[in-house]
Amino acid sequence: MQLKPAPSQLRRRLIAASCALLSTSAARSQETSAPGFVGRVLKDWQFESALAYYHEDGRIQAIEPVVNASHDYGDGGNVSLNFTFDALSGSSPNGALPSHAPQTFASPSAKSFASARHPFTTRPGNLPVDPSYSTARAAGGAEWTLPLTRLSRITLGGKLSIEDDFYSGTVNASFAHDFNDKNTTVTFGINDESDIIQPIGNTPVPLSNYAAFQKEGNKSKNGVGALLGLTQVMTRNWLTQLNVSVDRFSGYLNDPYKIASVLDAGGTTTGYIYENRPDTRTRKSVYFENRVGSEHASVDLSLRYMTDSWGIRSETAQVRTRWWTPDRQHYFEPTVRWYHQGSADFFMPWLPAVDQADTRYISADPRLANFHALTYGLKYGYELGNRLHRSSSEFTVRLEYYQQTLAINNRVPDGLQGLNLYPGLKAVLIQFGWSY
């Protein structure tokens, strides 16, 4: 230990520099030492929000705001909350086929044609749609990630969704473990979903005659699923992921509002029956994704193959690329998605009257048909400035065009010649996003 001689010039400069450094930090800690609750929440949480507007073909419109708030704990844990609201209105196809004659339907809540308050008539040649379809949904979820060791963590989550005819609750849990210097991650998760279906006007008796207005009580369905995932860092620029998942639903799996046209031998519509689907459905899917990135761009290619116990097989391929401007203030992200599905075993665009007695399962819902769909999308992002550098706050605009083309090959009977039976679907999505 020495006596203290006068500080040298270097020492004095060092003292001055460290005082300057620490005084800014002290000033900052003074001003933030007691921020208000709102100030603390804004500082510690990350928010992401989006407003999506969906418009289908002159048929359905939907508006969907979504908000997500996320907070990282110091130890690698995280909690996130999300909330979604969506409101749909417009006209929804009910599964019946166009006809050369006008067709009259009642709204789901009607008890008979005579007492129906808002019957609607579809003009000859048009696809029957229910014009007064309107529904609103509110859903919320929370997820909590807890690190177990330096290389592993568990995540627990729950979701709740409420609409006027459908209630759903889901819980999920997953476990992830890192290997190889965190270059390999294996994830295993399970989930359980319970739904209660309370259709407007009560549940129609499956396969019953539409005009008979036979109804029964509320229904429910339950699903369990499991997912095994492998994520592997290949190089500094390339990441790959492979997921296999399986799920099984059982209970009431019908769409309570969907009917099928019953046709006589000549092809004239003689009536309608409510659809009926099997009461179990097991699905298996494989998902493979590759992301490759450079300093100013990235490409994401993903493939998915799915099969299920209803005989449906689907293939999905999606390419998404992002390109930044040199100053990294703006980016453009075009997307193309190609989707193809085979029809369910019990899908039939109509039911011949002669088969009605023997038919156990039938659905004319085009969503179970053979079709392919293309999506073209473009997203633009603008980086708003630096907020704690954790994730830059940004403003985004996204535009997507979705088109479905049905491929139903059933021989068209004479009575339906000259009609556009399967018009398919065209829709546009516009979305504004803001994250902070």
Place this chain on the structure above:
Amino acid sequence: MEERPGGLLAVKFTAMACPCEVLIHGSDPTRTMGLGVMAAQEAWRIEHKFSRYRDDSVVAWIHGHRGSKCTLDAETTALLDFARQCFEMSDGRFDITSGILRRAWKFDGSDRVPEVATVAALLPSIGFAKLQWDPPDLLLPEGMELDFGGIGKEYAVDCAYDILASYCNAPFLLNFGGDLRANCAPPQGPWRIGVERPDSDRTAAMLLDLESGALATSGDSHRFLMKDSVRYSHILDPRTGWPVVDAPRTVTVAASSCTEAGLLATLAMLQGAGARAFLEEQGARHWIL
């Protein structure tokens, strides 16, 4: 939390990959816990903000914006400007852009000294002067990296100290893995600090008394390479890319702030054989082992 002799309560946690503790005298357990948590949160905050391992840190953000200008927040600006001053004061020996040298040098006690060409290839990407630093705007050229590891821990001690000092009048000591700061001595006498002697039993430590102020230690006892009987310490000279020659094994310096003490210790090590003379010239209390 645990009790220590002399009426001290200690709150222990891990931050910046080393064991940390906060010792407070004469306070009740709840309050001590609260103060310890505040110190820990500040340590974690700084660790997360400046860590080069996290993808949500300021450093990751700066690295992601190589080649373009970024505007830094007040705290990062202050820290980077401090690093600039240290660079100038040390004639380029202290350089936070020298982190990429760890790709060539792995100090695991073996004899794998890198090739001259390997080290030379990294030199063009080192040099604080190559940064376009115009506070608060920074442009980090391609291929370069920033590493706040050399000043981060001591800075964290000082920030946590300021927070605690504004809430607590009782004597307390912060110890983040060997970098310490205390506000005042407890009634029974100065804080007793044990500094590990290199190459010897952990118990045969040198004991120092600290009344108030900060203590920082720079040393190589656990990280070195040994080849042909030459010991290469882990303190690298950024101007050459090679370890400083004949650096002392451990340097401990006392000063009023931990940042100042830590930098004096590091600068002393960077002087190599001239460490002792350097510290005497600066007029700092020091111990070299």
Place this chain on the structure above:
Amino acid sequence: MKIFNIVLLLTLGGSAALTGCSTVGVKPWERDILSRTDMRPDGAGLDDAIDEHLYFSKEASSGGRSFGGGGCGCN
């Protein structure tokens, strides 16, 4: 179904193999590009959620990337 079972076995086998194999991958300081939002599997959270909702209500498949859709009465 058979294809699915083969891929499941490959994933399990692949996971087991890769957990021991350390030649593929990067050092911690090489994760700069990988840490960008557009390079992370869960990076486009909100967009993916909105898209997933759309496809769930118009198609017969859902999920794959994470847990299958569902949770709404739109299918």
